[in-house]
Amino acid sequence: MRAVVQRVSEASVKVDGRITGSIRKGLLVLIAVHNNDTDDQLRWVSDKCRRLRIFEDDEGKMNRSVEDVDGEVLLVSQFTLYGEVKKGTRPSFIASAGPEKAEAMYQQMVAHLEQSMPGKVKTGIFAAKMEVSLVNDGPVTIIVER
Numbered sequence: 001m002r003a004v005v006q007r008v009s010e011a012s013v014k015v016d017g018r019i020t021g022s023i024r025k026g027l028l029v030l031i032a033v034h035n036n037d038t039d040d041q042l043r044w045v046s047d048k049c050r051r052l053r054i055f056e057d058d059e060g061k062m063n064r065s066v067e068d069v070d071g072e073v074l075l076v077s078q079f080t081l082y083g084e085v086k087k088g089t090r091p092s093f094i095a096s097a098g099p100e101k102a103e104a105m106y107q108q109m110v111a112h113l114e115q116s117m118p119g120k121v122k123t124g125i126f127a128a129k130m131e132v133s134l135v136n137d138g139p140v141t142i143i144v145e146r
């Protein structure tokens with residue numbers, strides 16, 4: 001499982017011109033499921049993202065998590081994170097999980113985050129063509145993979 005985590009001051013996702021998820025201060029998490037991913041990996045990545053200490057404390061050091069700052073998470077599925085371009089210029093997505101497995105694991109991640117952060121998790125729509133807008137705060141972008 002691969003996640004691109006961005007600390008944001010705001011972020012939103014639109015599908016067909018309609019906002020499906022919008023947050024203020026928090027994390028935009030772009031998530032891709034690998035075809036070999038397990039439930040253990042999902043829980044590890046989910047917990048790692050919400051516990052990342054990438055928000056500033058009173059001394060200006062990155063020492064607080066999204067939970068510590070009462071932030072939100074916008075979780076967006078993005079299978080293209082497993083795009084492989086070692087050969088040629090057209091990405092291969094062979095490592096990405098198929099839609100059935102990927103959607104099930106994406107929904108599990110939403111539920112897992114929601115257990116720890118009730119009411120603080122917003123989403124895009126799985127497999128939809130989405131427009132993602134964000135204001136990256138810092139900028140801070142971390143890749144989480146397991």
